Amino acid sequence: MSDDSVVPVLIVGAGPAGLVVALTLRKNGIPVRIIEKTPRVQVGQRGAGIMPRSQEVFNLLGVLDDIHAKAMPIVPMRMYKSPEGIEPLLTFQLDPAVAPTPSRPYNNTSMLGQNHTEEILRTHLERHGCHVELGTTLYSFQPTDDHVLAHVLREKGDGETVETIKCRWLIGTDGARGVVRKQLGLAFDGETLKATHHLVIGDVQIKGLDKKHWHYWGDMSTILVMLRPTEDDDIYFLSVGGHVDHAKIVAERAGLERVLKVGTGRMDIVLGKIRYVTEYRPHVRMAETFRKGRVFVAGDAAHIHSPFGGQGLNSSVQDAVNLGWKLSLVEKGVAAPSLLDSYSEERIPVITEMLKKSTELFDNAMQAKSDGTNSEKAWYRGGELHMFGVNCRWSSIVVDERTPKEKTPVDPYGVESCSYTNAVRAGDRAPDAPGLVVLDSAEDTGMPQGTTSTSLFNIFGPSYHTALIFSDGTDSDKAKQIVSQLRAYPPELVRKVLVYHDPDGTPPVVTLGGADMSVVDRYGHAHGSYQVRWNEFVAIVVRPDGGIGGIIRSTEGLKRYFDGIFSAT
The missing domain is CATH 3.30.70.2450 (Alpha-Beta Plaits)
Structure with a gap:
C-alpha cells in the first residue's frame, strides 16, 4: 500500500460528533473519510436541544443560519391533574427566554430534531467534497506508531465487500456500543441507573x-x-x-x-x-481517556448519561470542535502530536461535571410529584445548562498574564463564577462584540473605509487563531511588538486585529502595519466584554474553537502561548 493511499483522518460514526469533527477538519483543508454502519440516515428526536454555546460553535462552522431556519424555541410545559388528565395543573417555562446581549447574541436554547441537525451538517460537509459512506462497518483496526489500519465491511447489493483503510488518525464517534473504544480497551466506568x-x-x-x-x-x-x-x-x-x-x-x-x-x-x-x-x-459512564496513540473517542463513544438537561449532543459537538482544530494543526505540520494530549486534558473535567449535572436533573425529574410540587424547579433548564461557563482555565496550553491560572480544574461549568461580573480568563468562551467599524482590512470589503460594520463573531473562524490587540496609543510600542511577533507565525493561521476605542468620536489615523484588520469599538462592546480599559494594552488570543487561548501583556507571553500551539515549527 503506497503512501498515496493514506487517508489523513478516518471518522467512524456519522452522528453529530462525527459530522462536526469532519466539517472542522474539512474547513481546515484536511481530507477525511467518514463511515456509518447504518445503511440509511436515522430518524429521531433525541438530541433536540441546541444550547447557546453550541450555537456559537455552529456559527463558527457556518451552519447556524440553516439550523435557525428549521429550529423552534422551547415551548412551555403543561402538567395535568390526575386521573382524568384533562385539566391543566401547572404551566411554566422550562427555559425562560433571555434577551440577546452584545456579548451573547444567541442567548436561548433552540429545538431541532437530531435528524434535521445531522442533515444540515451532511449538506455542508458535502459542499466540502466529503460524503458519509453509509452501510460501512468498522470491524477491527490495528494501530501502529505512524498509522492505523482499519478493516471495514461495505454493503454492496446483496453482498459485502471488504476494504482495508490506511489512515494516520482514527476517530471513534460510533456511540456507546461502538467498536473503537472497546477495541482500544478503554475502561468505561460508571453505573446503570436503577x-x-x-x-x-x-x-x-x-x-x-x-x-x-x-x-x-x-x-x-x-x-x-x-x-x-x-x-x-x-x-x-x-x-x-x-x-x-x-x-x-x-x-x-x-x-x-x-x-x-x-x-x-x-x-x-x-x-x-x-x-x-x-x-x-440510562447509563452514566465515561472513558478513562479520550486518546490512545493515534486513536480518539468523542461524543457518546467517550461518555454517556441521562438525556435530561440536553447536555449530550452539545457536549459531543464541543468535544468534536476541540479535537478538530488541534488535529488540523498536527496534520498541517505546524503542531506536534503532543498538542493532542490537551484534548483529554481539557474535556474530561468538563464531562465529569456534566455527568453529575445530568444525573441530578434526571433524579429530580423522576422524583417530581404528580401534583406539581417542586415541578418547576425540577424541570428548569436555563442557567449553567446554556454552557456559557464551560471552560478549560487549567489547561496546559492556555496562557493568562492577567489572572492567575488554575493549577487544577476548579469550576469547569462556570457555575460559581458569572462571566458578567468576574474577570474573563484564558480558557473561557470568547464573547462577541457587535458594532465594530472597519477602518482598514487586508480583505476588500467593497465599501468605503470606516463604513463597514462587523462583529467579533464574524471575524473569528475555525481555521485560524484571532489575535485581538487592544491599544489606543498608551502602549503603541507594545502593540507594534506584538504585531511584529505575530508575523513570525503562518499568516493563514493567525488573524491579527487591532481594536481601538473611540471615546470622542474621532477615529485614530491607522495603517495596517502588518495587521490584517483595524476596527473601532464604537460602542465599547469589545472593551467591555473583555474587560479592557480604553487606554489599556492587552492582546486576547481566540482559538479556532471560540475559546480564549491567551490573555497577553507581553511578547514573552505571546511567544509562550504560540510555542505551545505551533510546536512543530
Whole structure:
C-alpha cells in the first residue's frame, strides 16, 4: 500500500460528533473519510436541544443560519391533574427566554430534531467534497506508531465487500456500543441507573394534543410528550417511565396504546404511526481517556448519561470542535502530536461535571410529584445548562498574564463564577462584540473605509487563531511588538486585529502595519466584554474553537502561548 493511499483522518460514526469533527477538519483543508454502519440516515428526536454555546460553535462552522431556519424555541410545559388528565395543573417555562446581549447574541436554547441537525451538517460537509459512506462497518483496526489500519465491511447489493483503510488518525464517534473504544480497551466506568429510571422513548404520531406545549402526566407511568421541533404530521417525542413493562410497550403497539391512555387518563388521544420506539436504560459512564496513540473517542463513544438537561449532543459537538482544530494543526505540520494530549486534558473535567449535572436533573425529574410540587424547579433548564461557563482555565496550553491560572480544574461549568461580573480568563468562551467599524482590512470589503460594520463573531473562524490587540496609543510600542511577533507565525493561521476605542468620536489615523484588520469599538462592546480599559494594552488570543487561548501583556507571553500551539515549527 503506497503512501498515496493514506487517508489523513478516518471518522467512524456519522452522528453529530462525527459530522462536526469532519466539517472542522474539512474547513481546515484536511481530507477525511467518514463511515456509518447504518445503511440509511436515522430518524429521531433525541438530541433536540441546541444550547447557546453550541450555537456559537455552529456559527463558527457556518451552519447556524440553516439550523435557525428549521429550529423552534422551547415551548412551555403543561402538567395535568390526575386521573382524568384533562385539566391543566401547572404551566411554566422550562427555559425562560433571555434577551440577546452584545456579548451573547444567541442567548436561548433552540429545538431541532437530531435528524434535521445531522442533515444540515451532511449538506455542508458535502459542499466540502466529503460524503458519509453509509452501510460501512468498522470491524477491527490495528494501530501502529505512524498509522492505523482499519478493516471495514461495505454493503454492496446483496453482498459485502471488504476494504482495508490506511489512515494516520482514527476517530471513534460510533456511540456507546461502538467498536473503537472497546477495541482500544478503554475502561468505561460508571453505573446503570436503577430500574425505576428506565424509559421507553420514541417518535410517534399523536392526535388530540396542541402544539403549543410539552405535555406531562405523572401517574402510574410518568409520561412526557414533547413537540417535535417541526410542524409536520403531529409527530411528538414520547417518553414513558415508571413501573411499567418496558419490553412489552416496545414489542406491542397495543401495549403502548394502553399505557398512553391509562397513564394520561385521556381517551381523546389517538396514537398514529410509530416512526420508532425503543427501550432506554440510562447509563452514566465515561472513558478513562479520550486518546490512545493515534486513536480518539468523542461524543457518546467517550461518555454517556441521562438525556435530561440536553447536555449530550452539545457536549459531543464541543468535544468534536476541540479535537478538530488541534488535529488540523498536527496534520498541517505546524503542531506536534503532543498538542493532542490537551484534548483529554481539557474535556474530561468538563464531562465529569456534566455527568453529575445530568444525573441530578434526571433524579429530580423522576422524583417530581404528580401534583406539581417542586415541578418547576425540577424541570428548569436555563442557567449553567446554556454552557456559557464551560471552560478549560487549567489547561496546559492556555496562557493568562492577567489572572492567575488554575493549577487544577476548579469550576469547569462556570457555575460559581458569572462571566458578567468576574474577570474573563484564558480558557473561557470568547464573547462577541457587535458594532465594530472597519477602518482598514487586508480583505476588500467593497465599501468605503470606516463604513463597514462587523462583529467579533464574524471575524473569528475555525481555521485560524484571532489575535485581538487592544491599544489606543498608551502602549503603541507594545502593540507594534506584538504585531511584529505575530508575523513570525503562518499568516493563514493567525488573524491579527487591532481594536481601538473611540471615546470622542474621532477615529485614530491607522495603517495596517502588518495587521490584517483595524476596527473601532464604537460602542465599547469589545472593551467591555473583555474587560479592557480604553487606554489599556492587552492582546486576547481566540482559538479556532471560540475559546480564549491567551490573555497577553507581553511578547514573552505571546511567544509562550504560540510555542505551545505551533510546536512543530
